[in-house]
Each structure stands twice: as structure tokens, then as C-alpha cells.
Amino acid sequence: MRLSKMHINTLREVPGEAEVASHIWLLRAGMIRKLVSGVYGFMPLGYRTLRKLEQIVREEMDAAGAQEIHMSAIQPAELWIESGRWAAMGPEMWRIKDRHGRDFCLGPTHEEVFTDIVRNEVSSYRQLPMNLYQIQMKYRDEARPRFGLMRSREFIMKDAYSFDRDAAGLDESYRVMYEAYRRIFDRCGLDYVVVDADSGAMGGSGSQEFTALAEAGESDILHCGCGFAATSEQAPGVDAPASREDLLPREEVYTPDCKTIESVAAFLGIPKERTMKALLFEVLGEDGNPVEYVAAFVRGDRTLNETKLYNALGVPEHRIRFADEAAMGARTGSVGGFTGPVGLRDCRVVADSELPGLRNLCAGALREGYHMKNVNYGRDFEADLIVDLKLAGGGDPCPLCGSPLAEGRGIEVGQLFKLGTKYSGSMSARYRDENQEEHPVVMGSYGIGVTRTMAAVVEQYHDGDGILWPMALAPYQVIVCPVKSGDETAARLAEEIYTQLLAAGAEVLLDDRDERPGVKFKDADMIGIPLRITVGKRAGEGVVEYKPRNEREREEIPAEEAVRRALEAVFGK
Ligand SMILES: [Zn+2]
Structure with a gap:
């Protein structure tokens, strides 16, 4: 893509309402734009990254045997009344009426809708287990939308629901999702921990959260090198060793x-x-x-x-x-x-x-x-x-290994819930076993905040100049910058490099705008393209400057060498 033909609008100023790095840089890099409080749109670069993230989620969900469907965001109140949650959900639920006065909501989640699908579509044990998922808009009328994509009123989630015959089946479905989540967040390059969570309003028993470690996060996390992690609210306190003193008189x-x-x-x-x-x-x-x-x-x-x-x-x-x-x-x-x-x-x-x-x-x-x-x-x-009534804190002994716990903040990017029969029970989603006996379907639900994960990645991958996208999520992988305007040799070499990289299947930007080098470098850094090849004064000798975004040093190397290295970095050796 030629930057001269692309809509890109980076901001020199920090937008007033933005407090955290992801909000600031996604706005400044022109990746997202605010429509109203807590509602954002995705611009060309931001949308490319979003689709890459969705694709990682989709590939791993498919590989785990889940099947993608797409349900409406508009949900009738009747389903929520049946499950008992129409009254239980607070003002965060976005309720609407149609022209006949019928109640609906913009779905904050889809347990009811998926349970309804399954009770209509599934009748026999032969159809189980089954895992259905979607990547779709969700709505939550937050009292205080803030931090950009981290706490917005409209957001994209991947939500999956597993349907099994019994608890053992659910355990297996849950395990498979857990493994898929690890692969998804690993591929996104996130530094995360998995914490046991209170299943709260979701009901059921057994729940874990995938939490990306970041100072801007809203949960307090205690974690340890041995793998233990918990929210400070949930972390078990470790008792002091029992005393052997004699009892003294009161x-x-x-x-x-x-x-x-x-x-x-x-x-x-x-x-x-x-x-x-x-x-x-x-x-x-x-x-x-x-x-x-x-x-x-x-x-x-x-x-x-x-x-x-x-x-x-x-x-x-x-x-x-x-x-x-x-x-x-x-x-x-x-x-x-x-x-x-x-x-x-x-x-x-x-x-x-x-x-x-x-x-x-x-x-x-x-x-x-x-x-x-x-x-x-x-x-x-x-x-x-x-x-145990103790509030655990940083420095307290780890409940598993006894080492001092580290304290940090985190962004919840994914949750796994064992729902059991909470929804299939109240909504009568049943199947017949081999003996024609009826049982409620045993369910799990599994969410990933897709847009929130995008924000979490920026929280972990940014510096004072902008975003440093991991290769897997970068909107483009390489940017080629000819920096001597009017220099035909440089322009021709840049064009050659651009064409070669494209031919090899890389995603490349050519900054052919008539701008000063400083402007080009600032933009390239801000939008976070992982590799930059600068074609300048030594173009005549066939020498260019090669610089990965996450490294300080730039190297002067022959153009062919730069192309070869870039392709290695993009596709792996
Ligand atoms: Zn430990």
C-alpha cells in the first residue's frame, strides 16, 4: 500500500480524554476514532489489526473443534426473563423497546440465545458434545466508559458455549478451551497470568480469567514464578506457623x-x-x-x-x-x-x-x-x-511454593466459566440418552474481549514514540521510506524493495508522500510498523538503512540483505 493513497491521519497532540497508553496511541496513530463516549470506530490501520486478532482467535477456536456462527445483538426480553436474568441485570444492560412496546436488549452476552438455539436444535446425546462460538458486538451501558477500548459501551467479543452430556464432558470441553486460550494469547505476544475467578453474576461453579499484566489494568493481581496467580480479592492467605509457646495466664x-x-x-x-x-x-x-x-x-x-x-x-x-x-x-x-x-x-x-x-x-x-x-x-x-479472612498482598508467601508473591495490575482479556445446568435447567435445554431418558445439557461459556485484547497489547507494546506491534498483529509488517524527495535513484530503489517484498507475500507500506524524513519516521514509529527500511543518500551504492521498531540501532546494509532480513523476520527462518 502506498501511503500517498491511504487514509492516515496521525495526531500530534494527545487527545484530552485519553489517560492510558492504549487509548492515547490508538487515537494518535489514527487507528480508532470516537463517535460518542465509550463508542469507537476503526480506521484502516486499526481495522487491519483488529481483523488479524480476530483471525488468530478464529483459527484457534476452529482448531479446537468449535464451530463459528453469528447471532443477533438484539435479544428479546423473554429469553432473559426465562433464565431469571432480566431482573438481575442492572442498569448496565442496554434495554430497548420496539414500536409495539416489546422489550429487547442489546446483548451484553449470549448465554440465553445459545441455550435457546441448542434446545431447539439438539435432542439426542448423539449431537453432543458441541461447541458454538461467534465474534460479535456486545453492549454494556457503562456508568463511566473510559480508557478507550478497555472499558467501552460497544465492544467486540468472541463468545463460545460448550454443550455436554455430563460434568466430565464439561471438564474436557473446558480444558480444550483453556489450551486454545493459551495459544491465542501466546500468538498475540501477551504477557498474561491465569487467575481463579469468582463466577459472580454468571452463575455456576469454576471460573478462570486470563489477565494481561499492565499498570493500566483494573484488577489487582498477585502472582508467582511458579505459576500461581490470583486476584488479591481471591488469593488465599497463608497462615503463620503454629506457635509452640506455653499458655500464659490471662x-x-x-x-x-x-x-x-x-x-x-x-x-x-x-x-x-x-x-x-x-x-x-x-x-x-x-x-x-x-x-x-x-x-x-x-x-x-x-x-x-x-x-x-x-x-x-x-x-x-x-x-x-x-x-x-x-x-x-x-x-x-x-x-x-x-x-x-x-x-x-x-x-x-x-x-x-x-x-x-x-x-x-x-x-x-x-x-x-x-x-x-x-x-x-x-x-x-x-x-x-x-x-481464612486475610487479605493477601505483595510479599506474602505464595500458597503453592512459599516464595514472596509479586503484586501487579492486570486487564481481564478472557474468561472461562463452568456454567453446569444453570441455563439449560431454567430454559429446559434437554437431550435424550441411549435409554431415552431426558437430561439437561451441561454448559460452559468462554469469552475473549477482542477489542480489549487489542488495547492490552498496546499497553504492553508501546514506548514514548508510539506503538510497537508484535509481528502477528501489525497492520503492515514493513514500511519502506524513501527520504530524499526528488531523488530518482532513491525513489527507484525504494520502489524495487517494495515490489520484491510484496511479491514475496509481505504486507508492506511505501511512504511515497512528499514529506520531510522526520514526519515519515514519526508516523512509522507511531503506527508501530515492526520493520523500517529507509532509502536515502547511499541509494546510489545500493545501500539502505534497516531498523526494527523495537531496536534503537539502525544498520546500513545492502538492499538485497535488507529484503532478505525483512522476509526472515516476517515469515520466520
Ligand atoms: Zn509460587
């Missing part, structure tokens, strides 16, 4: 004004690890009034992971909050800043899993201005529930 000590762990530890001259801290909650009933009090205890230096507490209690997040200290104190004997487990009444006591193994901790004495030394689990108090 002792009340005067600790005036010591309402925090820091002040108690400092006042008594002990490390925070020798203390225990209380976090007090109230569980709300239907009417919004407290129906139960909860005291959660963790070692003094730990942070409570509230999600773990809510999950252990089986209480949804909106039904629990920090307790009103006076009201809770009147009923349970808790005293703000001086609450310990000994003598607490009429409330649920939840202890972190390491507390029973620790000895002689200092805790609140349930009396203003006093703490109690040498509090021991079993002798002095017991808990209604003992679970």
Missing part, C-alpha cells in the same frame, strides 16, 4: 487511649503480630435494620478481606455493613477500640484460620481503656466460624 492491662493496634503494640512494646484485632459488622434484614451482629478477628498486623468474610457468612454485600458501635455494644458487650473475643455475647464470632494456632495474643478486654494479654483460642474463647 492478664488485664491498663492501656489508656490505645484504640488502635499500632498504639496498643507501641504502648505495650510488643510487635503487632502479637495482637488480635476485631472488626465489627451488622447484618441487615429485609427492612434494612440489623438482625445479627458479627465480630471478625484477625491477627493485628493483617488486613481483613471483607469479601472472604461475606462469602463465609453467606451474606450478600448489600446486606452487611460496619456496626453502629453503641447499638452493638449494648447488645454484645463490645467496646469500640477495646473489643476482644473473651466474654463477647449474642453475636457471631468469626476467627481467621491462623488464630487457633497462635499463642498468648493481646486483645481488647471489653472495657474502656483496658486490653487483655495472653488470650488463647480454645482456652479463652471459641469461634462460630474459622476461615
Whole structure:
């Protein structure tokens, strides 16, 4: 492609609304353009990269035995009412009405539609297993669309759904998708981790997320060289080793004004690890009034992971909050800043899993201005529930190998869910087995945020001058730049190189615009073409400059050598 004939419009200025690298560079390189907040269109270069990414996804899905179909983005409300999700989906679901007042949505996902297909098309075990997928527009009316393609209101997803006879079949389908996802993200050149995830609104059990590591990401990730990775919300805490100390007699000590762990530890001259801290909650009933009090205890230096507490209690997040200290104190004997487990009444006591193994901790004495030394689990108090309540953090031991965990941020680019019979059950998607007995189809669902993956790649592949596309996703692989305008020798050599590369099957840009070298180089760097061949003052000797985008050094080599090296880099040796 000749740049003189191509629509390319790079921006010198950083667009005001763009905060993260992918948003900035995709806009500046002229790859995407905003229509309205959270809605983007793809320009020629951006669309080429998008189609390459889709093609990688398509090839690996096909190789994994999945079959591509294409469903409508417009979905009737009836299907969502049947699955029970019409009411459960919040304002993020883009709801519309047709001229007759019938409800529809612009699909945020397609479990219902695919389940509907399968219940109409599949009746026998002979038709299973089956995996159907599509690469298609999805809609989510985000409260705050931002970061360009990373959190937009219209986006392209690959979504796949597997249909099996039983749980063992689902396990196999899931495994095959997991392997396909690894190949897809490897081919995109992404640095990623796989984390166990909460399946949340999707329902079912068993879920993993493929997360590209990038500072601009929205999830906190803990990971380890051994392969362990988890969101910090999900990461299991590792208990301190059990203590072998003898139990010392309990002792009340005067600790005036010591309402925090820091002040108690400092006042008594002990490390925070020798203390225990209380976090007090109230569980709300239907009417919004407290129906139960909860005291959660963790070692003094730990942070409570509230999600773990809510999950252990089986209480949804909106039904629990920090307790009103006076009201809770009147009923349970808790005293703000001086609450310990000994003598607490009429409330649920939840202890972190390491507390029973620790000895002689200092805790609140349930009396203003006093703490109690040498509090021991079993002798002095017991808990209604003992679970891991600790928030894991960077530097904590890895739950698998014990090495310190690394902390980072990540962009969720793919998810795998074992749905089981959640949708086939509520929507009656059934098959008959060999004995003519009916069973619900067992399902999995598998998503890849295609446009988001494109953003994630830019987050990992950019520098101060623009994008550095990996070869597999570059809109073009080589750019040939004649830089001496009016120099016929240079123009002819550039033309020759361009023609040879094209003939060999490479994707090549020829920057034949009448522009200064500086402008050509800036554009080439910004749009991130992996290889640049510059034809300049030594064109007469047949010598050109060869420069990979990701290397600083440029080399002067004979033109034939440059062509040979470029083809090696494009097609592999
Ligand atoms: Zn590890």
C-alpha cells in the first residue's frame, strides 16, 4: 500500500480524554476514532489489526473443534426473563423497546440465545458434545466508559458455549478451551497470568480469567514464578506457623487511649503480630435494620478481606455493613477500640484460620481503656466460624511454593466459566440418552474481549514514540521510506524493495508522500510498523538503512540483505 493513497491521519497532540497508553496511541496513530463516549470506530490501520486478532482467535477456536456462527445483538426480553436474568441485570444492560412496546436488549452476552438455539436444535446425546462460538458486538451501558477500548459501551467479543452430556464432558470441553486460550494469547505476544475467578453474576461453579499484566489494568493481581496467580480479592492467605509457646495466664492491662493496634503494640512494646484485632459488622434484614451482629478477628498486623468474610457468612454485600458501635455494644458487650473475643455475647464470632494456632495474643478486654494479654483460642474463647479472612498482598508467601508473591495490575482479556445446568435447567435445554431418558445439557461459556485484547497489547507494546506491534498483529509488517524527495535513484530503489517484498507475500507500506524524513519516521514509529527500511543518500551504492521498531540501532546494509532480513523476520527462518 502506498501511503500517498491511504487514509492516515496521525495526531500530534494527545487527545484530552485519553489517560492510558492504549487509548492515547490508538487515537494518535489514527487507528480508532470516537463517535460518542465509550463508542469507537476503526480506521484502516486499526481495522487491519483488529481483523488479524480476530483471525488468530478464529483459527484457534476452529482448531479446537468449535464451530463459528453469528447471532443477533438484539435479544428479546423473554429469553432473559426465562433464565431469571432480566431482573438481575442492572442498569448496565442496554434495554430497548420496539414500536409495539416489546422489550429487547442489546446483548451484553449470549448465554440465553445459545441455550435457546441448542434446545431447539439438539435432542439426542448423539449431537453432543458441541461447541458454538461467534465474534460479535456486545453492549454494556457503562456508568463511566473510559480508557478507550478497555472499558467501552460497544465492544467486540468472541463468545463460545460448550454443550455436554455430563460434568466430565464439561471438564474436557473446558480444558480444550483453556489450551486454545493459551495459544491465542501466546500468538498475540501477551504477557498474561491465569487467575481463579469468582463466577459472580454468571452463575455456576469454576471460573478462570486470563489477565494481561499492565499498570493500566483494573484488577489487582498477585502472582508467582511458579505459576500461581490470583486476584488479591481471591488469593488465599497463608497462615503463620503454629506457635509452640506455653499458655500464659490471662492478664488485664491498663492501656489508656490505645484504640488502635499500632498504639496498643507501641504502648505495650510488643510487635503487632502479637495482637488480635476485631472488626465489627451488622447484618441487615429485609427492612434494612440489623438482625445479627458479627465480630471478625484477625491477627493485628493483617488486613481483613471483607469479601472472604461475606462469602463465609453467606451474606450478600448489600446486606452487611460496619456496626453502629453503641447499638452493638449494648447488645454484645463490645467496646469500640477495646473489643476482644473473651466474654463477647449474642453475636457471631468469626476467627481467621491462623488464630487457633497462635499463642498468648493481646486483645481488647471489653472495657474502656483496658486490653487483655495472653488470650488463647480454645482456652479463652471459641469461634462460630474459622476461615481464612486475610487479605493477601505483595510479599506474602505464595500458597503453592512459599516464595514472596509479586503484586501487579492486570486487564481481564478472557474468561472461562463452568456454567453446569444453570441455563439449560431454567430454559429446559434437554437431550435424550441411549435409554431415552431426558437430561439437561451441561454448559460452559468462554469469552475473549477482542477489542480489549487489542488495547492490552498496546499497553504492553508501546514506548514514548508510539506503538510497537508484535509481528502477528501489525497492520503492515514493513514500511519502506524513501527520504530524499526528488531523488530518482532513491525513489527507484525504494520502489524495487517494495515490489520484491510484496511479491514475496509481505504486507508492506511505501511512504511515497512528499514529506520531510522526520514526519515519515514519526508516523512509522507511531503506527508501530515492526520493520523500517529507509532509502536515502547511499541509494546510489545500493545501500539502505534497516531498523526494527523495537531496536534503537539502525544498520546500513545492502538492499538485497535488507529484503532478505525483512522476509526472515516476517515469515520466520
Ligand atoms: Zn509460587
